Every structure is written in structure tokens, then in C-alpha cells.
Amino acid sequence: MKKIPLLLMGCGGVGRKLIHHIVSCRPLHSKQGVRLRVVGVCDSKSMVVASDVFTEELDDECLAKICKAKSNGSSLLSLSSLGACQVVSSQEIARKAIDIAALLGKSTGFALVDCSASDETIAVLSPGVDMGCCVVLANKKPLTSSIEVYDKLVSQPRRIRHESTVGAGLPVIASLSRIISSGDPVYRIIGCLSGTLGYVMSEVEKGKPFSQVVNGAKSLGYTEPDPRDDLSGMDVARKGLILARLLGYRLDMVDIKVESLYPPEMQPDVMSVEDFLVNGLPLLDKDIEDRITKASSNGNVLRYVCLIENSRCEVGIQELPKDSPLGRLRGSDNLLEIYSRCYKEKALVIQGAGAGNDTTAAGVLADILDIQDLFS
Numbered sequence: 001m002k003k004i005p006l007l008l009m010g011c012g013g014v015g016r017k018l019i020h021h022i023v024s025c026r027p028l029h030s031k032q033g034v035r036l037r038v039v040g041v042c043d044s045k046s047m048v049v050a051s052d053v054f055t056e057e058l059d060d061e062c063l064a065k066i067c068k069a070k071s072n073g074s075s076l077l078s079l080s081s082l083g084a085c086q087v088v089s090s091q092e093i094a095r096k097a098i099d100i101a102a103l104l105g106k107s108t109g110f111a112l113v114d115c116s117a118s119d120e121t122i123a124v125l126s127p128g129v130d131m132g133c134c135v136v137l138a139n140k141k142p143l144t145s146s147i148e149v150y151d152k153l154v155s156q157p158r159r160i161r162h163e164s165t166v167g168a169g170l171p172v173i174a175s176l177s178r179i180i181s182s183g184d185p186v187y188r189i190i191g192c193l194s195g196t197l198g199y200v201m202s203e204v205e206k207g208k209p210f211s212q213v214v215n216g217a218k219s220l221g222y223t224e225p226d227p228r229d230d231l232s233g234m235d236v237a238r239k240g241l242i243l244a245r246l247l248g249y250r251l252d253m254v255d256i257k258v259e260s261l262y263p264p265e266m267q268p269d270v271m272s273v274e275d276f277l278v279n280g281l282p283l284l285d286k287d288i289e290d291r292i293t294k295a296s297s298n299g300n301v302l303r304y305v306c307l308i309e310n311s312r313c314e315v316g317i318q319e320l321p322k323d324s325p326l327g328r329l330r331g332s333d334n335l336l337e338i339y340s341r342c343y344k345e346k347a348l349v350i351q352g353a354g355a356g357n358d359t360t361a362a363g364v365l366a367d368i369l370d371i372q373d374l375f376s
């Protein structure tokens, strides 16, 4: 039986769903001759880790307790009595994770699975790559940090997978990578890449207030931990940057033109996320409603669009015909059109659910299975 030891960084909506998928797919994986050994799980403040990562793992009962504690809003620090495992607190997490990476990376192989929404994980991922570890990401921040960090993370292409960073579980990265490696030049990518903004636009079109709909998107697990990451366009810009860098464009976040749906006085350094959700959002209801009504009077709808072309990437609101492919999108669906030599007149189109914990975690799980040949 092939064993894949892994450390899960981030145990929120996506991380917990990933644990659920890993446990429920055990019979399937067993038939395929693979076992996923979860040796550690971290949140922002702590890490639960098996006492001996060579021989032990967090068993399914322990994983269930971790998920239960996190769903109840507790820290992993509350799980100090979990049998044959240790609980490590914040200052120690990175050091401990790197120690495990050094032990397992070049011996059995080790997968660092990042389902956090933090750039702090770079401190583990980057040395992990040098230690022979595999990296699987739902988190976009490591790939949209400096170009040096990006180059390091992708330096061993067979050891990194990040399908869920763009379009959640949709096969965007895999499709684009295949086109690129076949030598087919991609000259244009255009699409709607935000499940949150897609859902918000189509629900407001039905007459619901913007503030109510954004809170709904958060409850459905579509938004980033701070929904302003979605509403500012930054989340779409990150996806655009990941695709642009995959195409070989040497861009940074500052090179991307981004349109925000909220004003500077509602930025995170001015308002807490709670304050924004309760008091900030309702102040935006009228403006968004007016913009949508105006578009509708022209037979159009508003869509938040990402365009990558001519070595540039820009993201922002466009008024589009209701019956255009992007105009017909509903709910959290994403749609991406890729134009290349082979897909010149008719683009390669990828469409489907572009957000949600289930599909995102399924994408992460498929990525982990995809690197199994590197493990023994």
C-alpha cells in the first residue's frame, strides 16, 4: 500500500471538508492501493501532530474531534488530551513543521497541504520545497507573493499542485497546463472567476439587498474569511495573477488593475470585518442596486470580469448583454474562455461551480492523489 503522509495547514471550511473527504474515501483509496496519512493539522494558533510521524498518524477518531472542535469555534489548543499526539502552540508551529518536512521530505515523501488563507505558510512551504516535499494549495497567497517565492514553489513542477486556487474544483490549471505544454500559444483568457461576486450579482438582480446577499455568500462558504477580499476584487486579481504567471508573464499584484466594490474608508485597516458586515455593507446597498438597475435598463447585467491578454491582467466590473455567455452565468458558477492557436475562433470553455467548501476540498483531494507516484 502506497502511503502519502501529509500536514494540513488550515482547518476552516475547506480544510474540514478535506478531512471529511479523506476519511470517507478510505475504502476507495484502499482499492486504489493508497493511504493518506494525516500526521498533523494546524490552525492559526496551534498544530496537532502525531508523536512519531514515521509510524503514527492522527487516526480518524482524532480527525473527527479536530473537526468538531474547529466547527464549534474552538482553537486546536483546546485538544491537549488527544492520545498519541502533541499539541504545539503558535511560536513553535513553523519550526515543528519544518522539522517534520526535513525528516519525511526526502525519505518517505511528504505533502504540505495549504488550506489556510494566510501568507504565513510561505515560511514552511518554501523551505519544504528544498527538503523534497510536495506542495498542494487551495490558498492563493503563496503563489501571488513575490516572484521569487513563486519561482521557488513551482521550481519542481511535478511536486506542486494548486488546482483549487482558480475555479475551486474546476479543471482550470490542469487544462491550461496541458495547452501550454503542447506548445499551443495562449493569447487571451477572459472569464468570471469569483463564486462570491457571481452569486452576489445574480442575487441582487433578483431584487435582494447587496448586504443581505454578501452575508448569504459568507454563510454558504463562498467568500474569503474577510469578504472584502472578494468585494475588493483582490481575490479575482490573485486568480488572474496565478493564470498570468502560469502563462509566463512576470507580473506582480501591483501590475494588475483592480476595481473595488467598496470605498477606501471601509478598508480592513479602518474597519473590522464585523463592523463592515453589520454597518459598512448596508451603506453600499443603494449604489449597487442603482448600477444593476441602470445596466438592466440597457438589457445588460453586471459581471466581475478577469482579462489576461498582451502580457497584462485586469479585473473589474463590465456591463454585458444578458444573453452573452458571461451574462447568462448564475449563482457561484465560474466561466473561463481560453483562446489559443488551437482554440482560436471558438474558445476552450470551462464552466461550473467556482466556490464552495465541498468542490474546493474535492479539488485538493484530487491534487493529492495526483502526486501519489512520488510516494512509496
Ligand SMILES: NC(=O)C1=CN([C@@H]2O[C@H](COP(=O)(O)OP(=O)(O)OC[C@H]3O[C@@H](n4cnc5c(N)ncnc54)[C@H](OP(=O)(O)O)[C@@H]3O)[C@@H](O)[C@H]2O)C=CC1
Pocket (backbone or CB within 6 Å): 009, 010, 011, 012, 013, 014, 015, 042, 043, 044, 045, 115, 116, 117, 118, 120, 121, 138, 139, 140, 141, 164, 165, 166, 167, 168, 195, 221, 222, 223, 224, 225, 354, 355, 356, 357, 360
Ligand atoms: N471556500 C471556497 O470556495 C474556496 C476557498 N479557497 C481557498 O481555500 C482557503 C481556505 O478557505 P476557507 O476554508 O474558506 O477559509 P477559513 O477562514 O474557513 O479557514 C482558514 C483556516 O486557516 C487557518 N489559518 C489561518 N492562518 C493560518 C496559518 N498561519 N497557518 C495555518 N493555518 C492558518 C485558520 O485558523 P483559525 O481557525 O485559527 O482562524 C482556519 O482554520 C483560502 O485560501 C481560500 O482562498 C479556494 C477556492 C475556493
Ligand SMILES: N[C@@H](CC=O)C(=O)O
Pocket (backbone or CB within 6 Å): 165, 167, 168, 193, 194, 195, 196, 197, 222, 223, 224, 230, 235, 354, 355, 356
Ligand atoms: N472566495 C472565492 C472562493 C474561491 O476561490 C470566490 O468567491 O470565488
